[in-house]
Amino acid sequence: MEVPYDIIYEVLLVLASAVFLGEVFEHFGLPAVAGELLSGLILGPTLLGVVTNTTEAQGVSTIAIFFIVFLIGLEMKTEIIRKYIIKGTATTLTSFVVPFVVATVVAIRLFPFGVTADLVVALVVVVPSISIVSAMVIQYKLLELQTGQVILASVIICDVLAFVVLAALSQSAQNLLYIFAFIAVFVVVFAAIDWLLNTKVEAFQLLLRSASHLLRRENVSYAILIVVGLLVSYLFQAVGLSYIIGAFFAGLILHEGLIGREAFGRVSRTFTRMNEGFFIPIFFGFAGVEANLLAAGLPLLGALAVVAGASIATSLLLTYKGATSLWKASGDEARDVAVILGGRGAVGIVIATVAVDNGIIDLSAYSLAVFGTMAISIFVPLLIKRR
Numbered sequence: 302m303e304v305p306y307d308i309i310y311e312v313l314l315v316l317a318s319a320v321f322l323g324e325v326f327e328h329f330g331l332p333a334v335a336g337e338l339l340s341g342l343i344l345g346p347t348l349l350g351v352v353t354n355t356t357e358a359q360g361v362s363t364i365a366i367f368f369i370v371f372l373i374g375l376e377m378k379t380e381i382i383r384k385y386i387i388k389g390t391a392t393t394l395t396s397f398v399v400p401f402v403v404a405t406v407v408a409i410r411l412f413p414f415g416v417t418a419d420l421v422v423a424l425v426v427v428v429p430s431i432s433i434v435s436a437m438v439i440q441y442k443l444l445e446l447q448t449g450q451v452i453l454a455s456v457i458i459c460d461v462l463a464f465v466v467l468a469a470l471s472q473s474a475q476n477l478l479y480i481f482a483f484i485a486v487f488v489v490v491f492a493a494i495d496w497l498l499n500t501k502v503e504a505f506q507l508l509l510r511s512a513s514h515l516l517r518r519e520n521v522s523y524a525i526l527i528v529v530g531l532l533v534s535y536l537f538q539a540v541g542l543s544y545i546i547g548a549f550f551a552g553l554i555l556h557e558g559l560i561g562r563e564a565f566g567r568v569s570r571t572f573t574r575m576n577e578g579f580f581i582p583i584f585f586g587f588a589g590v591e592a593n594l595l596a597a598g599l600p601l602l603g604a605l606a607v608v609a610g611a612s613i614a615t616s617l618l619l620t621y622k623g624a625t626s627l628w629k630a631s632g633d634e635a636r637d638v639a640v641i642l643g644g645r646g647a648v649g650i651v652i653a654t655v656a657v658d659n660g661i662i663d664l665s666a667y668s669l670a671v672f673g674t675m676a677i678s679i680f681v682p683l684l685i686k687r688r
Contacts, residue, residue, distance in 0.1 A: 308357040308358060311352050311353070311358055312358060312361060312583065314344065314351070314352060315340070315341065315344060315352055315358075315582075315583060315586035315587055315590065316579065316582055316583055316586065318340040318343070318344060318586065319336070319337040319340045319341070319582035319583070319585060319586035320337075320582045321340070322336035322337060322339055322340040323336040323337045323340075323582060324336075326339075330682055331678075331679055331682055331683075332433050332436070332644075332646055332678045332679075332682065333581075334430075334432070334433070334581075334585055334646040334647060334650070334675075334678060335646075335675045335678045335679050337581070337582050337585035337586050337589065338585050338586075338588060338589040338592075338650070338671060338674070338675045339589065339675065340586050340589060341585065341586045341587060341588060341589015341590040341591070341592070342589045342590075342592060342594065342671075342672075343589075344586075344589075344590055345589060345590035345591065345592065345593065346590075346593045346595065346596075347589075347592065347593055347594045347595055347668075352590050353590070358587055358590075359587075361583060361587075362583065362584050362587045362588075362654075364580075365579075365580035365581070365583050365584040366545060366584055366651060366654065366655075367530070367534070367544070367545070367548050368572065368575060368576055368580045369576055369580055369581060369584055369647060369651065370545050370548045370549045370552070370651055371530050371548045371549070371551060371552040371572070372552065372569075372572045372573065372576050373431055373432060373460070373549060373552065373647060373648065374548065374549040374550060374551060374552025374553035374554075374555075375552035375553075375555060375568075375569060375572065376431065376432075376435065376552075376569070377431060377453075377457045377460075377552070377553050378453075378457075379457075379495055379553065379554075381450060381453050381454045381457065382454050382457055382458065384450065384454070385447075385450055385451050385454035386454070388451045388454065388455075388627070388628045389451055389454030389455045389457070389458050390455075390458060391623060391627050391628070392451060392452075392454075392455035392620060392623060392624065392627075392638065392642070393455045393458045393459050393462070394623075395616070395619035395620040395622070395623040396429065396455060396459065396616050396619070396620045396638075396639070396642040396643075397427060397428060397429065397455075397458075397459040397462065397463075397616070397642075398462075399615060399616075399619055400427050400611075400612040400613070400615040400616040400619070401423060401424060401427045401428075401612070403611055403612060403615045404423035404426060404427050404608050404609075404611060404612035404615075405419065405420050405423040405424075407423075407607060407608050407611050407612075408420070408422055408423045408604075408608045411604035411607060411608065412601070412604055412608075412666070412669075414662065414663065414665070414666045417470060417661060418661065418662040418663070418666045419666075420470070421467075421470065421652070421653070421656045421661055421662050421666065421670070422605075422608070422653075422662065422666050422669055422670045422673070423608060423612070424463060424466060424467070424649075424652060425649040425650070425652050425653045425656075425670035425673065425674060426605075426608060426609050426612060426645065426649065426670060426673040426674060426677060427612045427616070428459055428460065428463040428645070428648050428649050428652065429455075429456045429459050429460070429642050429643070429644055429645065429648070430456075430460070430644055430645055430646035430647045430648040430649060430678075431453075431456050431457065431460050431647075431648065432646055432647045432648075433644035433645065433646035433647070433678060433681075434452060434453070434456045434641055434642060434644045435453060435456070437641045437644055437682070438452055438453060438641060441637065441641075443637065443641075448630065448634045448637055448638060451628070451638065452637075452638055452641055452642060455638075455642060456642060459642075460549075460648050461553075463648060463652060464546050464549055464550075464648075464652075465488075465546075467546065467652050467655060467656065468546050470656070470661055471655070471659055471661065491550055494554060495553075495554050523567070523568045523571050523572075526555055526568055529551055529555065530547075530548050530551040530552065530555075532551075533547045533548070533550060533551035533554075534547035534548045534551065535547070537550075545651065545655050581647075584650075584654075585647075585650060588650050588653075588654060588671060589671065589675075591657070591664075591667065591671075592664075592667060592668040592671040592672065593664060593665075593668050594668055594672055596664055596665050596668060597665050597668045597669050597672075598665075601665065601669055602669070602672070605669045605672065605673050608673070609673045609676065609677055613643055613677060613680070613681075616639070616642065616643055617639045617640065617643060618639075620635075620638055620639035620642055621635045621636060621638075621639040622635075624638045624639065640681060640684050641681075643677065643681040643684070644678065644681050644682075645674045645677040645678045645681070646674065646678050649670070649674040650670075650671060650674055653667055653670040653671060653674070654667075
């Protein structure tokens with residue numbers, strides 16, 4: 302009976318502390334994710350050592366990551382990409398692609414982990430997070446403006462590219478040719494699936510309404526979407542990719558226009574309540590527990606500061622210049638785009654977790670990635686407040 306109590310004790314302790322520190326951070330205008338990660342660092346081996354990331358806890362985190370990533374995909378809109386594909390792609394080059402290259406070059410020179418692991422750490426600290434970025438877009442009332450739409454289009458493209466790069470690395474890709482071929486095939490297949498489902502919008506909505514009427518329960522549409530997410534995830538897992546990537550793309554396909562505004566609102570609210578009340582604080586709390594900054598050491602933390610500083614400085618400078626020159630944004634608009642797209646959070650931590658679970662990076666690299674993400678997620682909101 303001792304083991305079940307231990308897992309209950311650890312899960313509830315991590316949940317309570319993550320929720321509390323997340324609320325404290327949000328009260329001061331900082332992302333809750335940073336507070337949740339900090340709670341794990343405090344409870345884990347980095348500081349107090351009262352919680353260990355057990356096999357049972359990792360099982361809970363595995364379930365949590367599915368729902369978190371599925372909701373991230375669900376909240377994205379492919380039509381935004383289609384509307385602002387040119388400006389979004391140009392902004393992606395300045396806010397993600399070029400800074401990623403810069404961070405990778407610096408990481409390879411400073412980190413001792415090996416090229417693949419160095420690349421993953423650089424990817425984690427560079428990729429913008431849709432959850433953080435979209436929250437700042439809404440907070441600063443940019444959602445209905447072109448500025449906000451371009452930001453969202455760019456962050457969607459960034460996160461898609463990041464997951465595709467992770468998928469290629471999970472397959473132990475050894476050369477750029479393979480990676481580029483993989484990305485091309487993947488994007489084509491996904492676009493075909495998205496087009497196919499969107500041409501059958503009425504049929505899909507009729508299926509949801511019929512099932513709801515048959516079972517006389519409002520949450521049946523929620524159950525159907527979970528099944529769709531599981532099927533797509535299983536497909537990705539079966540072909541050798543991570544099921545997490547499948548959950549992301551399943552959510553990305555199933556948007557409001559496809560399943561209907563009423564059904565989408567109901568499902569989105571259900572997923573949001575589940576995630577905010579349990580899955581998100583549990584996942585990020587245990588992500589902080591698993592990280593061990595003592596194992597990383599001061600020299601690596603110094604190297605991390607150089608990598609993160611180079612990436613965020615490159616992103617801010619190039620994105621500001623790009624917004625003013627490529628799509629003639631005003632100075633204020635360009636600063637908003639540059640700073641908001643510096644938001645880091647859920648996507649980076651998910652990538653780090655999948656990488657460490659698959660043995661792509663070790664605990665030291667994972668710890669650096671988690672700490673770097675947390676530090677940048679605190680730093681960027683402070684910048685936009687000053688703006």
